[in-house]
Amino acid sequence: MPQSLNAVLHPASVIAAPRLSRRVGANLTLVSETFQHTGSFKFRAAYHLASKVPQRQIIAASSGNFGQALAYACGLLGKSCRVVMPATSARVKMDAVREYGGTIDEVDTSVKSRAERLAELAADCPDAYVASAYDDPLVIEGNASLGEEIAALGDLFDAVIAPVGGGGLAAGLITGLHRAGRSTPVIGAEPLLGNDAARSLRAGSIVVNESEPQTLADGARTLSLGRRNWEILHTGLAGIVEVPEASIAQGVKLLFELANLKAEPTGALAVAALLTEPERFRGQSVCCVISGGNVDGELYRTLLRSTHPTILHQSPCRDSPWTD
Template identity: 30%
Template sequence: MDITRIEAAAERLRGNVRRTPLLSSAALDAIAGRRVLVKAECLQHTGSFKARGGWAAISALTAEERACGVIAYSSGNHAQGVARAARALGVHAVIVMPSDAPRSKIDGTRAYGAELVFYDRATGDREALGAGIAEERGLTLILPYDHPEVIAGQGTAGLEIAEQAAEMGVREAEVVVCCGGGGFTSGIALALEAHAPEMRVRPAEPTGFDDVARSLASGSKQFNAQTGGGLCDAILTPTPGTLTLPILSRLCGPGLVVEDDEVLRAMALAFRHLRLVVEPGGAVALASALFRPEAFEGHTAIATLSGGNVDPDVFRRALDLV
């Protein structure tokens, strides 16, 4: 994995994914005690940054692989990213999703024309299920984060952050990234290493699912005790990826960990001051920037708002805190 792969992905993505805005709000700056810029990936096609990795991975396939079709497992955002790219590029997509995924993510994936297969998050093994169907039907498996082209696609957001921050005169910053398996975080870290070397990437996770923070602190791969049941469905992965952890270890940290009620408060503040709909897993970085000011250095924090696919009942909980 290096910067040339990210730059090549950026070429393929041009015109097919959005250059999302880097926004700010004086009210959020006041809460954080420093300038906070947000990379609004909730405005990305499919409502999350996963449209980048999906497009990067599928556009890199050979004609033969495209003809056979692809399979992905996902709690819903990677699902939509893969399904959208697959449909646009004429590739059949099978998506394995937990049956308790947010309704908006299931409906969204279906709307992109994907074939859905459900499993029980508590008892099923999505990796085994996905690998089995891939084998049986000759499909190419598009892993959600442990995949070089997916990491490269997510990293294109890092190229944009470097460019947009420089346009604002910002060259030094801590860049907080909502972190599940580490694809988005490691992709952004590689992009910034090359294009904004004075920025440092900080992975952000919810309490109870802080495998990356603990892995970085301990120097060895750590696991979460549970893999479901949390508010932040998009980033509840069991452990850092095999490809991503070495990148995270070399370039990122220390990790930041926030409580679910802080995530809901960050969603409420994004509603009020940014007029953006952010899902829980996409608000973890903003919550860190706002509510862990002592954990940051420097004048500027940049937080990814990674996604905005949230069901109304969860959003209502955030509105109660406005």
């Protein structure tokens, strides 16, 4: 009998950040998943999903965090997994998937999308469960556990800011907060280079990126929101901040310098949102979800060495050294 999710996960780290708060002009609380199993919130979704489905083999597509979380969860549960990953994925994430016992299927996304390769594998493995890293009710339910943890902190926050890629985390947070009786606004933080979620909210329907956006925030390199997530997000999100690449880089650096916290670029999106729209949050009590800390060492060193200034209220990063 598998253990419950709450029995195996690490509760999120709740970190007061007075120096960072002074820098951004808001009262910040960091809710960090960098110390979660496999280094990101994705373990919540992966373990919940793997423990609930009857199939012994699971296949999925991932830029890295869901893949390594799924590999670790399957190892705990005596199952196997195969993960389709872009060839451009962070090497630290690919190494971790293999270390945890998963099999990687690399794909050149300029030639074939992750979804196309996943469909091919699904046809070859009809007995396997095909898991979405974000667009699956079991994923949303697993991520809801983080919303419940934030709710248990009390009515402390004017807003919760969280990264948005496929939307599984934000949908889970909204679900968990509402289940706990909290009406705290949830605001998405999305790379401006891949702003399909923001465009979707403006259009009133899902908008799809033409290709995977090559943003620093590799966890947000998704083509679109998931349809199950959209059902929650189009009414549940209080808004989205579209974050330039330079602000993402600065968010990583400030988390290290002012909060002593290592975060990957996707994990820094919530703080980067405050840098992008400071007046929107000035003087408020804000919960920033730091979704993960898995980043290649060389990229991390480059970001920490950067002296590029934070860019506020600027069009998409045409002057940023981080634009591909």
